[in-house]
Amino acid sequence: MNAKNIFRNMRGLAMSALLLIPAAFVSCSDDDTEGGSPYFRLENTVVSSKLVTASSDLGFDAEAIIGDATDLDALVGERTFDRVFIDSPCTGLGTLRRHADIRWRLRPETIAESAELDARLLESAASHVAPGGILAYATCTVTHEENADAVEAFLATEAGAAFEVVPCRNPDLDIELPFFSTVLEPDGPDAHFLALLRRKA
Numbered sequence: 001m002n003a004k005n006i007f008r009n010m011r012g013l014a015m016s017a018l019l020l021i022p023a024a025f026v027s028c029s030d031d032d033t034e035g036g037s038p039y040f041r042l043e044n045t046v047v048s049s050k051l052v053t054a055s056s057d058l059g060f061d062a063e064a065i066i067g068d069a070t071d072l073d074a075l076v077g078e079r080t081f082d083r084v085f086i087d088s089p090c091t092g093l094g095t096l097r098r099h100a101d102i103r104w105r106l107r108p109e110t111i112a113e114s115a116e117l118d119a120r121l122l123e124s125a126a127s128h129v130a131p132g133g134i135l136a137y138a139t140c141t142v143t144h145e146e147n148a149d150a151v152e153a154f155l156a157t158e159a160g161a162a163f164e165v166v167p168c169r170n171p172d173l174d175i176e177l178p179f180f181s182t183v184l185e186p187d188g189p190d191a192h193f194l195a196l197l198r199r200k201a
Contacts, residue, residue: 069124070117071124072128073127079128080127080129080130081128081129081130081133082130082132082133083133083134083136084129084134084136085136085138086121086135086136086138087138088114088117088121088137088138088139088146089114089117090118090139090143091106091110091111091114091141091143092141093106093140093141093142093143093191094141094182094191094192094193095190097184098190111145111146112145114143114146115143115150118137119153119154122135122137122150122154122159122160123154123159126154126159126199127159129199131199131200131201132198132199132201134196134197134198135163135196135197136194136195136196137150137151137194137195137197138193138194138195139192139193140191140193141193142183142184142191142193146193147181147193148195151165151179151197160197162199162200163197163198163199163200164200165179165196165198166196166197168180179195180192180193180194181193
């Protein structure tokens with residue numbers, strides 16, 4: 001994770017963001033209307049330190065805190081954010097080229113367990129997206145269960161009904177696709193998946 005890239009696109013924008021990373025959640029804001037500092041919540045102190053440093057370098061004030069992203073109500077109350085980003089703690093199969101050990105660590109039930117966690121994260125995050133805001137869901141895996149199936153299952157829930165898909169445009173093919181995804185190729189980059197969901201106003 002390049003911590004500075006997370007915040008660079010927010011620079012100069014009056015928006016708040018909630019970033020959920022594996023086993024952790026992060027939030028930041030350049031809006032001081034509530035009289036307090038934006039805050040970060042992470043279990044990994046190394047990542048926490050990098051994010052806080054990066055946010056400070058780019059003009060954000062941040063504080064690191066630990067919490068459970070599947071129960072955001074307990075952590076942020078009723079607060080909503082303009083952008084919510086879920087970096088899903090997936091099986092990581094899209095990184096096999098760099099992490100060959102994954103193939104020996106996976107169990108037959110791992111994908112189903114990961115998909116269940118994805119559903120809980122999406123449901124937890126949904127109520128914290130402001131009207132018109134964006135919920136971004138990303139993985140570094142190639143399984144349908146953790147990617148498109150997870151998003152479509154969420155959209156079919158009561159919480160998901162409040163969202164609509166923001167299509168991703170493929171300039172090479174001049175088409176719009178519901179989700180962005182890359183595949184594993186020899187000598188290519190890791191495989192990634194991204195879904196952008198807008199909360200209906």
